[in-house]
Amino acid sequence: MATNKPSPGRSTSTTPGTDAVIIGGNRIPFARAGGKYATASNQDMFTAALEGLVARYGLQGERLGEVVGGAVLKHSRDFNLVRESVLGSSLSPQTPAYDLQQACATGLEAVVTVSNKIRLGQIESGVAGGSDTVSDAPIAVGEGLRRALLAASHAKSLGGRLKAFASIRPGDLAPLTPRTDEPRTGLSMGEHQAITTATWGISREAQDEIALASHHHLAAAWAGGFFDDLVTPFRGLTQDQNMRADSSAEKLATLPPVFGKRLAASAGGAEPTMTAGNSTPLTDGASVVLLGSRAWAEAKDLPVLARVVDAETAAVDYVHGHEGLLMAPAHAVPRLLARQGLELGDFDFYEIHEAFASTVLTTLAAWEDDEYCRTELGLDGALGAIDRSRLNVNGSSLAAGHPFAATGGRIVATAAKLVAQRAAETGRPARALVSVCAAGGLGVAAVIESA
Amino acid sequence: MTRVETLPALPALGGLYARGLASSGRIAVRRTVSSGAGDLVLPDVTYRVAGVDTSVPDVAAHLERYRRVVGEPAGGTTSAGNPAGVPAGFLHVLAFPLATAVMVRGDFPLPLLGLVHVENSAAVLRPVRLGDQLEVRAHATNLRPHRRGAQVDLVTEVTVPGEGLAYRGVSTYLAKGVDLPDTSSAPGTEPDARGEWVPPLPTARWSLPAGTGRAYAAVSGDRNPIHTSALGAKAFGFPRTIAHGMYTAARALAEVGTGRGETYDWTVSFAKPVLLPSTVDVAIRPSGPGGGFTYQAWSGRSGTLHLTGAVTPRS
Amino acid sequence: MADRYLTAVNSGVTKTVAKKLGLPRPAHLRRYRAGDPLVPGPVLVLGGKPGVPDAADDVAHALLGWDLDVRQNADADTRWGAIVVVLTEITSPADLSGPVMDLGGALRRLLPGGRVVTVSRAAGDDDSPTLAAAREGVDGFLRSVAKELRAGATGNGVQLTDGAAPDSPSALAALRFFLSGRSAFVDGQLLEVGPAEAPAATDDSPLAGRVAVVTGGARGIGASIARTLARDGATVVVVDVPAAGEALAKVANEIRGTALQLDVTAPDAGARILEHARSRHGGLHVLVHNAGILRDKLLANMSPDKWDAVIAVNLLAQLRINDYLLGANGLSDAPRIVSLASTSGIAGNRGQTNYGYSKAGVIGHTRATARLLREVGGTANAVAPGFIETDMTASIPFAAREVARRASSLQQGGQPVDVAEAIAFLASPAAAGVSGQVLRVCGQNLVGR
Known part of the structure; x- marks a missing residue:
């Protein structure tokens, strides 16, 4: 717990070696589940995101150091999802790749891992990203049927196989669709967050306010052309399908709660506040980020938006209710700040993934809570409050949608462009704090600075 | 002095049920005849089976199926390098036929099929490992009046010869409507305060499919029709099959996880049964600084309490 | 686009029949x-x-x-x-x-x-x-x-x-x-x-070492221009509106160029084009103004937005981008600007007052731009396509399409690549003496000059 001594000087790269810089990013517009990408596979979408990136930066035939990414909901046939996407792309087929998965933090963790290799000098360039589809999600056979089929395939005789098949019951034939429930608790992420929301006493109005800002910020960014060099359309979709530029507090207030409906009767519970409007919808999409050493970017005449300064991954004990499932970023950030000698206020932008509006709010509330920061985070007191006008300034997952593994790439590319723009405007370095919470009580935070 | 009767092996449950059905009918007849009589006595006998060999593949396979049904993680090894002890719930299952054998004796005064499992308390005093040769004992004790009938404790014990008592389980059953002499003063051990009970914030949710009863019946041997067949459940006044209480308790034990340690006490008391299929909200929380966990499970829809219990490490 | 008539009159029985009937018999072009x-x-x-x-x-x-x-x-x-x-x-x-x-x-x-x-x-x-x-x-x-x-x-x-x-x-x-x-x-x-110093014409990568920007490069004639310039050795930046990005990326990757998602009507379009070409490819030598839209209506029914949109994209955007590039000395080393005009801008076309204005305007500014570029050793030219087989012309009703196709000496529509080849020629270093010209690619269409 936050035992790392702050390094001397502020925000210095912690490793020797070279900087890992963010050159740019690309994603496809995010589609609502069952929408425009209903028949697109993770590989289709990851390849499309990659192809847009290759086209933007002229990487055709280029042998990159590595392409790293993954998907949360993944078919067994997609065991080499990213490598297969590379082979289907215009990159050199000699570009290595591997799959990585850390639930919703997949994309950000991929950025961290690629930048670490760059900083170590093991690779000069790399792409990090992620893809997820709930529309083309794998359907598994039930456990009974699966065991019977496995037993049959292992059986040495016809009799053995018949015996295995005979064990199949009609109920075994029902397919299993993937669930987003936490395997260890059986509670959906929304139910978990509803408990955290109740614990922290976050109001419906505050959540709707976050959701509304997300839609308005994202719509303004689209209208202002911010995404012109961050997004490549796919399958006829040219903007994020979930975005509602005309959303209003009144409209959001009419939505019925969907999570935590049973909690009102609980001791310590509260009236339900989480609606479809202040929770992320199920979404399809993919995103990638191009990273490289400064020297590589220079040699290739590529722009440099920002550098990945440092990152920290945390995990919390949520299984028996000690901590909220999505509270890990609250833990990761102070550790990261301590290592970098930074304070919470030292940022021009805060990109906090909006798994739910209340995720953002409980995280912020936690940092402002003296008692919590001392007992749970091992700090001397409250970490502090942030300037809300710097929070998710171009919208986040509530408006854009949240195709799990694709969110990290979306946020990192957005943050990199934001700090680059700010630095260009002011002539001073700009800095962003990025955090993504994930299933399993995981959370990743990163510091990104204009290059 | 209690008489110890040694059986050659743990009995098969199928045959016991047949006998149980028969004796239940006989007891019912007898009870009708001697209604109001206060002459119910427990048989003063302890059943004993020695040399229960857990090294045979059948037991390993049985344990594997049990683990899968209740969600116990694979055993592995302990920090000391020993194979992990088998879960208490499995020892309960292992000894269950012997306890049942006591309950189907002709001189057992209560009808097997009408018995309601209301409480269970088990202690793992030393780890029992797959491969140990075990001695298993069972007897009935403490027949006592209850507001709604009579209660009896079935005690099962597992001993590792040369090491001592490893497990002791006490299962409390209620025979509804059976009169003991002083029922007027009988305590109500059922949590009667369910109206006042307020569920805590859940930490988990169980989605129990309709086949839950059949799945646990297959690994526990407890094929009581109220758990396995809709018709059977209706015959006993339930609209649908109900989950085995011990299944829910065993699942809670499993979900406490490694925090329970190698030796622990595990208690449960059952309130309203869980009708299947069902979604059950669960809270499993550390009970204090001393270690140990308490758990509650209830219907998220109605707030009706299903069970409460605790798992407390002994070391 | 398949011209089935052209195929029919050049093969089998239908060829004989057509000959006997004296039907127009368009040929496969070389x-x-x-x-x-x-x-x-x-x-x-x-x-x-x-x-x-x-x-x-x-x-x-x-x-x-x-x-x-x-x-x-x-x-x-x-x-x-x-x-x-x-x-x-x-x-x-x-x-x-x-x-x-x-x-x-x-x-x-x-x-x-x-x-x-x-x-x-x-x-x-x-x-x-x-x-x-x-x-x-x-x-x-x-x-x-x-x-x-x-x-x-x-x-x-x-x-x-x-x-x-x-x-x-x-x-x-x-x-x-x-x-x-x-x-x-x-x-x-x-x-x-005219007289000009120039290297000799060659088929062997005449555009090698040249950086070309093609607007409206995602599909149709623009994509064909990009492919042809790349074939001739140019490094090509394809530009199109963000909404066309998917097709744009495909073209860029096919020709090993780069994609720039940009609305050419944006005030900073010239700056962004120049910044991209310079920072990524070291300069800007060839600019092809191909982006264009149609909003056909009889003038009596024309709405201001239909008029304005066509003028903004087809004409004002070209002017603004050229202004910026010339002002910023953005074009270097014998630069070439080639703009897409149209036979509609020469001969006029019913329902295309806006389009005709814009395309004639292109011809006008091309001559003027040519004079400005002469000072830096560059050229500006326009290419005026006639009936070209594209998705756009495929949407013309059958009878009108057939008339348009046969109304030229070659008795057929052209292919996008025909326009692209003319542009590649005008963009080539050897074409230094050609400036301020309008080259029609129309199979000698009956309309206009």
Whole structure:
């Protein structure tokens, strides 16, 4: 717990070696589940995101150091999802790749891992990203049927196989669709967050306010052309399908709660506040980020938006209710700040993934809570409050949608462009704090600075 | 002095049920005849089976199926390098036929099929490992009046010869409507305060499919029709099959996880049964600084309490 | 786009039927393919006087340098791949008769896909009436000859201005373009070529080392331009609106260029184009203004937004981008600007007042821009496509489409690549002497000049 001594000087790269810089990013517009990408596979979408990136930066035939990414909901046939996407792309087929998965933090963790290799000098360039589809999600056979089929395939005789098949019951034939429930608790992420929301006493109005800002910020960014060099359309979709530029507090207030409906009767519970409007919808999409050493970017005449300064991954004990499932970023950030000698206020932008509006709010509330920061985070007191006008300034997952593994790439590319723009405007370095919470009580935070 | 009767092996449950059905009918007849009589006595006998060999593949396979049904993680090894002890719930299952054998004796005064499992308390005093040769004992004790009938404790014990008592389980059953002499003063051990009970914030949710009863019946041997067949459940006044209480308790034990340690006490008391299929909200929380966990499970829809219990490490 | 009629009248029973009925029989055009000979047979050079070294000899000599079988005397047996008529030295209309009769005698033996190219001087303001008549007359002659040609053969003219030599690099580049398959759908056109220093024309990566930007590059003619420029060795930046990004990325990746998602009407479009080209590719040499939209309505029904949108994209965006690039010295090293005009801008088209205005406007600013670019050694030209087989023309109703297709000397629509080839030629370093021109790629459409 936050035992790392702050390094001397502020925000210095912690490793020797070279900087890992963010050159740019690309994603496809995010589609609502069952929408425009209903028949697109993770590989289709990851390849499309990659192809847009290759086209933007002229990487055709280029042998990159590595392409790293993954998907949360993944078919067994997609065991080499990213490598297969590379082979289907215009990159050199000699570009290595591997799959990585850390639930919703997949994309950000991929950025961290690629930048670490760059900083170590093991690779000069790399792409990090992620893809997820709930529309083309794998359907598994039930456990009974699966065991019977496995037993049959292992059986040495016809009799053995018949015996295995005979064990199949009609109920075994029902397919299993993937669930987003936490395997260890059986509670959906929304139910978990509803408990955290109740614990922290976050109001419906505050959540709707976050959701509304997300839609308005994202719509303004689209209208202002911010995404012109961050997004490549796919399958006829040219903007994020979930975005509602005309959303209003009144409209959001009419939505019925969907999570935590049973909690009102609980001791310590509260009236339900989480609606479809202040929770992320199920979404399809993919995103990638191009990273490289400064020297590589220079040699290739590529722009440099920002550098990945440092990152920290945390995990919390949520299984028996000690901590909220999505509270890990609250833990990761102070550790990261301590290592970098930074304070919470030292940022021009805060990109906090909006798994739910209340995720953002409980995280912020936690940092402002003296008692919590001392007992749970091992700090001397409250970490502090942030300037809300710097929070998710171009919208986040509530408006854009949240195709799990694709969110990290979306946020990192957005943050990199934001700090680059700010630095260009002011002539001073700009800095962003990025955090993504994930299933399993995981959370990743990163510091990104204009290059 | 209690008489110890040694059986050659743990009995098969199928045959016991047949006998149980028969004796239940006989007891019912007898009870009708001697209604109001206060002459119910427990048989003063302890059943004993020695040399229960857990090294045979059948037991390993049985344990594997049990683990899968209740969600116990694979055993592995302990920090000391020993194979992990088998879960208490499995020892309960292992000894269950012997306890049942006591309950189907002709001189057992209560009808097997009408018995309601209301409480269970088990202690793992030393780890029992797959491969140990075990001695298993069972007897009935403490027949006592209850507001709604009579209660009896079935005690099962597992001993590792040369090491001592490893497990002791006490299962409390209620025979509804059976009169003991002083029922007027009988305590109500059922949590009667369910109206006042307020569920805590859940930490988990169980989605129990309709086949839950059949799945646990297959690994526990407890094929009581109220758990396995809709018709059977209706015959006993339930609209649908109900989950085995011990299944829910065993699942809670499993979900406490490694925090329970190698030796622990595990208690449960059952309130309203869980009708299947069902979604059950669960809270499993550390009970204090001393270690140990308490758990509650209830219907998220109605707030009706299903069970409460605790798992407390002994070391 | 499949032209089924063209296929039918060139094959099988339908070919015979069409012949008997005297139906128009459009031919398969000879288009450029790497490795194909420049012309399908020997080249006859007419217009010279035997025994006297003259311009015809210079041209013939240059053609020999391209490894062609060049003759200056017609015989009765040879079937010609091309006939070049050098008329630069005529001083009176009376001088035409000889070479013209020679041409007439040889025309019957012009191979399918053959070429007739006149090389003459444009009439100038200082010419005597006789000289002016002699020179201007070539215009009407050539356009009439072109209409007599069959089987995919075309007739075009190189018009030298300002004393440019017939064998100067740009004159030869224009001649080579007209002879080659690159000019398959260019017919009945006279292209002015002035004196300019330029490298010799070549088929071997003429655009190597050049950075080209093509707006509207995601599909149709724009994508074809991008492919053709890349084939000729250019590094291509394809630009299109963000909404067309998916197709744009495909084109960029196919040609190993880069994609720039940008609305050309954005105020900073020029700056962003220049920034991209410079920072990523080291400069900007060729700019192709291809982005364009249609919002057809009869003027009586025209709404302001339909008018304004067409003018904004087709004309104002080009002006604003050019202004920026010229102001910022953004174009370097013999730059080339090629803009897409249209035959609608020359001849007008019902329902296209907005489009016609914008495209005529393009022709206007091209001449003006050419003057500005001359100072930095660059050129500006426009290409005016006629009926080109694209997704856009495929949406024209069948009957109207058929009429439009057959209403040219070549009796068919052109392909996007035909437009692209003309642009690639104008963008090439060898075309330095061609500036302020409008090159029609229309198969000598009946409308307009």
